[in-house]
Amino acid sequence: MNNLDISYTRYLDPEGQVTTELPAFAQEQSKLIELYRRMTLARRYDGKLTAMQRSGRIPSYAPELGEEAVRVGYATAMKKEDVLLGTYRDTAAMLVRGVTIDEDLMFWGGDERGNVFAGPSEDFPLTTPIATQTTQAVGVAYAFKLRDEKRVAVTTIGDGGSSKGDFYEAMNFAGAWHVPVVFIIINNQWAISMPRERQSAAKTLAQKGLAVGIPGEQVDGNDVIAVCDVVSRALENARSGGGPTVVEAITYRLTDHSTADDASRYRDPDVVSAHWKNEPLIRLRTYLSESQAWTKDDEENLITTIDQEIEDGIAKYEAQEDLPPEAMFDHMFAELPMDLKDQREAVLAEFSKSEENGYG
Amino acid sequence: MNNLDISYTRYLDPEGQVTTELPAFAQEQSKLIELYRRMTLARRYDGKLTAMQRSGRIPSYAPELGEEAVRVGYATAMKKEDVLLGTYRDTAAMLVRGVTIDEDLMFWGGDERGNVFAGPSEDFPLTTPIATQTTQAVGVAYAFKLRDEKRVAVTTIGDGGSSKGDFYEAMNFAGAWHVPVVFIIINNQWAISMPRERQSAAKTLAQKGLAVGIPGEQVDGNDVIAVCDVVSRALENARSGGGPTVVEAITYRLTDHSTADDASRYRDPDVVSAHWKNEPLIRLRTYLSESQAWTKDDEENLITTIDQEIEDGIAKYEAQEDLPPEAMFDHMFAELPMDLKDQREAVLAEFSKSEENGYG
Amino acid sequence: MAELTMVSAVCQALGRALKDDKDVVLLGEDVGVNGGVFRATEGLQEIYGADRVIDTPLAEAGIGGVTVGMAAAGLKPVAEFQFMGFIYSAFDQIISHVARLRNRTRGRLSCPLVIRAPYGGGIHGPEHHSESTEAIFAHIPGLRVVIPSSPLRAYGLLLAAIRNPDPVMFLEPKRVYRTVKQEVPDDGEALPLDLCFVLREGGDVTLVSWGAAVAETLAAAETLSGMGIEAEVIDVATLTPLDMPTILSSVEKTGRCVIVHEAPYTGGFGAEIAARLAEKGLLHLLSPVLRVTGYDTVIPYAKNEHRYLVSENRIIDAVRRAVAFPEEP
Amino acid sequence: MAELTMVSAVCQALGRALKDDKDVVLLGEDVGVNGGVFRATEGLQEIYGADRVIDTPLAEAGIGGVTVGMAAAGLKPVAEFQFMGFIYSAFDQIISHVARLRNRTRGRLSCPLVIRAPYGGGIHGPEHHSESTEAIFAHIPGLRVVIPSSPLRAYGLLLAAIRNPDPVMFLEPKRVYRTVKQEVPDDGEALPLDLCFVLREGGDVTLVSWGAAVAETLAAAETLSGMGIEAEVIDVATLTPLDMPTILSSVEKTGRCVIVHEAPYTGGFGAEIAARLAEKGLLHLLSPVLRVTGYDTVIPYAKNEHRYLVSENRIIDAVRRAVAFPEEP
Ligand SMILES: Cc1ncc(C[n+]2csc(CCOP(=O)(O)OP(=O)(O)O)c2C)c(N)n1
Ligand SMILES: Cc1ncc(C[n+]2csc(CCOP(=O)(O)OP(=O)(O)O)c2C)c(N)n1
Ligand SMILES: [Mg+2]
Numbered sequence A, B: 001m002n003n004l005d006i007s008y009t010r011y012l013d014p015e016g017q018v019t020t021e022l023p024a025f026a027q028e029q030s031k032l033i034e035l036y037r038r039m040t041l042a043r044r045y046d047g048k049l050t051a052m053q054r055s056g057r058i059p060s061y062a063p064e065l066g067e068e069a070v071r072v073g074y075a076t077a078m079k080k081e082d083v084l085l086g087t088y089r090d091t092a093a094m095l096v097r098g099v100t101i102d103e104d105l106m107f108w109g110g111d112e113r114g115n116v117f118a119g120p121s122e123d124f125p126l127t128t129p130i131a132t133q134t135t136q137a138v139g140v141a142y143a144f145k146l147r148d149e150k151r152v153a154v155t156t157i158g159d160g161g162s163s164k165g166d167f168y169e170a171m172n173f174a175g176a177w178h179v180p181v182v183f184i185i186i187n188n189q190w191a192i193s194m195p196r197e198r199q200s201a202a203k204t205l206a207q208k209g210l211a212v213g214i215p216g217e218q219v220d221g222n223d224v225i226a227v228c229d230v231v232s233r234a235l236e237n238a239r240s241g242g243g244p245t246v247v248e249a250i251t252y253r254l255t256d257h258s259t260a261d262d263a264s265r266y267r268d269p270d271v272v273s274a275h276w277k278n279e280p281l282i283r284l285r286t287y288l289s290e291s292q293a294w295t296k297d298d299e300e301n302l303i304t305t306i307d308q309e310i311e312d313g314i315a316k317y318e319a320q321e322d323l324p325p326e327a328m329f330d331h332m333f334a335e336l337p338m339d340l341k342d343q344r345e346a347v348l349a350e351f352s353k354s355e356e357n358g359y360g
Numbered sequence C, D: 001m002a003e004l005t006m007v008s009a010v011c012q013a014l015g016r017a018l019k020d021d022k023d024v025v026l027l028g029e030d031v032g033v034n035g036g037v038f039r040a041t042e043g044l045q046e047i048y049g050a051d052r053v054i055d056t057p058l059a060e061a062g063i064g065g066v067t068v069g070m071a072a073a074g075l076k077p078v079a080e081f082q083f084m085g086f087i088y089s090a091f092d093q094i095i096s097h098v099a100r101l102r103n104r105t106r107g108r109l110s111c112p113l114v115i116r117a118p119y120g121g122g123i124h125g126p127e128h129h130s131e132s133t134e135a136i137f138a139h140i141p142g143l144r145v146v147i148p149s150s151p152l153r154a155y156g157l158l159l160a161a162i163r164n165p166d167p168v169m170f171l172e173p174k175r176v177y178r179t180v181k182q183e184v185p186d187d188g189e190a191l192p193l194d195l196c197f198v199l200r201e202g203g204d205v206t207l208v209s210w211g212a213a214v215a216e217t218l219a220a221a222e223t224l225s226g227m228g229i230e231a232e233v234i235d236v237a238t239l240t241p242l243d244m245p246t247i248l249s250s251v252e253k254t255g256r257c258v259i260v261h262e263a264p265y266t267g268g269f270g271a272e273i274a275a276r277l278a279e280k281g282l283l284h285l286l287s288p289v290l291r292v293t294g295y296d297t298v299i300p301y302a303k304n305e306h307r308y309l310v311s312e313n314r315i316i317d318a319v320r321r322a323v324a325f326p327e328e329p
C-alpha cells in the first residue's frame, strides 16, 4: 500500500496540558477567554434548543454537543468578509459569524425568515442535502478570484458527507482552478448510525485531498486553539493565492444525531461516556484556570450572562409576527409570474376564511 | 504538500527495448504474438470503423487509435467469468472478450441488438454516461462476494471521467466493502478538448485511490506486457479476497475524440505526431522482430487474415434483418404493460402503411 | 394477529422477501443496525445478516449504481433512499440505467430492483424532507411508479414490486407511516401492480388520488356523503403504467372528476390523468376536471406547511364546484 | 447582415451578454478553446478570456454547484451541459438549490443563472444524446423552462434569460441547430419570457408545440391549409411559468387543440396543457385534446429513431381526427 504523510496538530491535550508551544494568538489570554465564551454559548444554546425540541417548541434540531471547538475555532479564524457554507450542524459557527439567536431560532422553528441573517449577509443558509454546499463554495471562491477580492470561501462537511461524490468534485474543481476555498471535514466519528471506520477504508479523511492534488491535514477538533490555528493558516494561504486546503478536524458526537434519532440503538453508551473526557470545554477551562485566568466566579458569571442572552433571543423570536400564508409565494421569483397569481389568491382566500388570528 | 509514493510499471520502452526482466507469461513468444494480433485487429478494425463513419455507413464512432495496448492488455488479463463494465471507447477489449465484429457493428450502426453479445453474456454494454459504470461494477463485485464466487468486476474510465463524483463513490464503496473490483483509469491525456493537466491538480491519477484507502499504481499504457501484467496482479489480488485496486494506464489519444470531433481545433498537430513514436504496436513488433519471432511475411499474413475477418464481420452485419418498428416497445419491460399496447399498435400501423420493405 | 402501521407493513414485506428469496438484499444509509431512520428495516439485519441488509456509505449516486450492478448480476436489491429529497444524486443511474438496461440489451441484462423512498410532507421535517416528486419518475419510460396508501397495500404492493422482473420506484407516503393500523397477515400474498384500487363507490363524482392524500380524499368523501354527494374514490397506486380503463369507466359513470395529490400543480401526475380524460373521456365530462394539489412553490418549512398541504376542505370545495357546474356552489 | 443558424444565434447572444455585463461568465465542458461541441461558444474564449469562458473538469454535479455559488456570489453564470442526457448528476443542485435559494433566503441570496443544454433527438447521436426531459424541469417550482425554436427566438430569449434575476433552464433543440437560417441582428434586444408566440393564425384548430417539433407542426399547418384546414400554431417557448391565456383564447376560438412534442407521452408537458384545457376550457372544446408525442419508450438508437420522432404525417392525422370528431376522418 502506498505511503502517505498527514500531519496532525494539537496544542492542548484532553487534560488541558500544553503539548507544543502555543501559537501567537493563543498567547493572549483575552483571545482564549473569548474562544471559551463562544464555546460556552454554543454549549448552553445547544442544550436549550434540544430542550425546546423535546417540549415541542421547535420541530427538530441537530445538536452539536461535544463538537463546539471545531465550529467556534474555524469561525473565529474567518474574517468577516469571508463566506461560510456550512451544514445543518454548524449553528455555533453561525453565532460566531454574527447570526443572532432569534434568527437562528426561526430557522429551527420552521420559518424561512431564519435564513435572512443580516450579520454575515453573504453566508449561505445551513444546508441539508449533504455535500452540495462544497461545490457551491468553489463557485463563490471563483467569484472572489475573478474579481480579485482577498476573500475565502469556507465550507464544512461531515465524515459521512466526505463519501459523497460532490465533495470530491468540489475538491477537484478547487484544485484545478486554484481558488481560495478551505474544506473542513468535521469528523465526529458517526454519520447517524454509520461509524467512521465503515464509511471509508481511508485511514484519514485528510488524505481525501490527495486524490485531487491539494494538501490535507488533521487537527484535534476538540482543541479550539489547534482548530483556530490550522484553519487560520489555511485561510491565509488561500487568501494570498496559495489555493485550497482540506482540514480534517477530529471530534466526537456526544449525543444523538438529531432530535429524531436514538443513538443508543447503535452505539455503546460506555464508549460514549469515555469520550466525555476529551470534550473541548473542559480542557480549555482547565488550561485557563491553571493559568490563573479563569475562576469559578468567572464561570458562573459567564453562564448567567449567556443564559440571559439566550432567553432574550428566545423572547425576541417568540415576539415575531407569524408568517403570512402568502409568504410561500412571495419569494419564489423576483416578481411573481402571472401564472402563480391565482394560486396565491386561493391560499389567501382559504386562510383569511378559516384563520381569524393568524397561524396557531 | 504531502508525500506520495506511486509505482510505475514498464517492461518495453518505446524503442522495443526491455527495461526490466519480462514477467513469466511474456517469456512465451506465442503469448506475445497473440497480444500483437489482438492489437493489430484493434488497429485495423478501428480504422475501418472510422472510414465507415466517414462514408456514412455508421452514424458515429469513438476511435481508440494509439490506445490499443491498454484495452487488449487488460482484457487479456481477465478471465472469461470476470465481468467487464467499459466505456464507449472499449471496443478492442470487447473483441478480446468475445464480442463479434457484426455484433459490435450493430452497436455503432445504431441498433440496440448490438448489445446482445453472446460471448461475454454478463458483460455490460458500452456505457455513454461517464463514470456510471464504475459504481455498477461495485454492485456486480458485491454479488460475486456475497455468492462466494471467485470472479472480478473490471471497470474502465478516462482521465476526464476520473473527475466525476461517481468514480470516487465507486472507489469508496469498493474500499469500504472490500469487494473484488479493479478500476482502470485509461489516461489518454485528453477529455475531448480538455488536457489532463487542467482536469485535475493531482500529479497522478493513480493516487485517486489513496483518498479512499485503496492502492493505486501507474503503468505504461502503451506497453501491452506491462498492462497485462499489472492488471493480472490486481485481478488475482481481488480474486483471492485482497480487495480493489486502481490502475492508471498512461497512453495517448492519437486521433480525434470521436468522429464528430476535430482535434486540430485545440491541440498542436506537432505534439500529436511526436506521440506516434510511443504508440504501442511498433514497440512490440520491434521486440518480436529483434527476438526473431516476427517477420515481414508474418506481418503481411496477419493483416490479410484480419482484414478478411473484418470484411466477413461487415458482411454478416449487413445481412442482418432490419429492426422492426415495434422493437422499441418489446424490450422495455419483461411483459408489455397494457398501457403501452395502443402506442405499439400505432407505430405498427404507421410504418406498415408507409414502409413497404422495412427500414430504408 | 397484531395490527400494523404502514411502516411496519413495509418491514414485514421486506422480511418476507428476504426469507423467501436468498437473492433479495436490502441496502441504504442506516438500514442495518439502526433499522432505518423510520424503522422500515427494523430487526432485519439481525436475522438476515450484514451481508444482506447492508449499510452503505453516504453516497446516493453510489447507492444507485451499486444497486444496478447487483440487479444485473442476479441479485434482487431493494435500495432505500432515506428521503426522496436525497434521491436526486441517483437520477443519472435511475434515468440512464435502471429504466433502460433491459431495453438497451434487448433483455440480455435487466434490472429487477426496487428503489424505496419515503416521500411527502406533513411531518414537520426540515427542508428537503418533504418532497413529492413522483411525477418526475412517472415521466421516465421503463420505470414503474408504485405508491401504497395503507398498510395492507404497502405489504402486498411491495412484495409484488420485489417479485417483479423490472425496476419499481416504490414511494412511501411517510405522513401516513404511523397514522393507521390494519391487520396485515404475513401470508406472502402480493397485490396486483398496474391496477387502480377503487376504495369507495359512488355515482356523483370520481375522486382520483394516491399516497398520503388518499386519507383526506376518503375523509372528504364521507363528509360529502353527508351532504348528499356520493363520491367514487380511486387510489391510483401504480402511477405508471397507468390503469386508465378503471378511471375512465368511473368517470363515464359519474361525469365528473377531481384529482387530488400533494405534489405541485404544474406538471404533477394529476395533469396526465386530466389530459387523458380530455382525450378519451371528453364526451362524458359534465364538468371541468379539477385538480386539488400542492402549489407551484417550494413546500414551506414547518410553520407554513399546513397551508400548502391538501386539506379535506379544499377537496370538498372542489367537488362542490364540480357538482354544481356551471353554477357556483 | 449575415443569416445565422440557431446555434450561431445562441453564440451571438452569449457574446453580447459577455460584452454588456462583466459579471457574465460561461462555463462547461469544452466551452473554451473548442468552442463547445456544437460551437455554441465558438470564439468567445479568445475574446473574453479563459477566466470568463471557463472549461470545467468533467463533473456535472460540480458544474451545477459551482454555478450556484457563482450566481449567489454576484456573477451571472451561464453553464452549458454538453447534452441534456448528462445533466442528471446536477439535478440535486438544480432541484435543491437553483430552484430554491431565493425562496429559502427570502431573497437575501438568489440564483441569477442560466443552464443551457442541447436536447432532443434526430441527429443520429449515440445513446443518451437524444433526451427530451423538459417536463421534469417544468415540474420544479422556482425554475423557468425556456425553449427557443428559431434563430431569432434563440437570440432574444437567451438574452432575456441571462438578464432575468432568476434561474432559467434554456433548452436548445439541437435538431434544428443548423436547419434554418434567419437574419438575427445583434441589437441586444431581448424577447419577452413567460409568453407564447403565435406563429400562424387560423380558426379551425390550435396546434401547440415547442422546440424542434415546431418545424413539423408548421409544416403540417401548411399542408393542412391545402386541405382546407386552417391551423393556429403556438410556440409555447416558456413552458413555465406557462402563458395559458394565449393558449386558452386560441382554443376558445378554434374549439380544437392538438399538442405536439417530442418527449414521451405520459407525463410530458403536453399533459399539463391538456389538463388545463380540461379545467379551464372545457366548454369550448369541440373535440378531444390530442397529443402527438414521442412514445413511452426509450428513444431508439439511430436506426429506429425516425420511427419515434414526431412526423408531419402524425400531426396531420391527429388534426384530421380532431376536426372530423366525432366521426373518423
Ligand atoms: C444527500 C443526503 N443524503 C442523506 C441525508 C440524510 N442525512 C442527514 S445527516 C446524515 C448523516 C451525516 O453524517 P456526517 O456527514 O458525518 O455529518 P454529521 O451528521 O455527523 O455532522 C444523513 C445520512 C442528507 N441530509 N443528505
Ligand atoms: C456524464 C457525461 N458527461 C459528458 C459526456 C460527454 N463526453 C463524452 S466523452 C467526454 C470526454 C471524456 O474524456 P475521458 O474520460 O478522458 O475519456 P476519453 O474520451 O478520453 O476516452 C465527454 C465530456 C458524457 N458522455 N457523459
Ligand atoms: Mg459525522
Ligand SMILES: [Mg+2]
Pocket (backbone or CB within 6 Å): B158, B159, B160, B186, B187, B188, B189, B190, B191, B192
Ligand atoms: Mg481521456
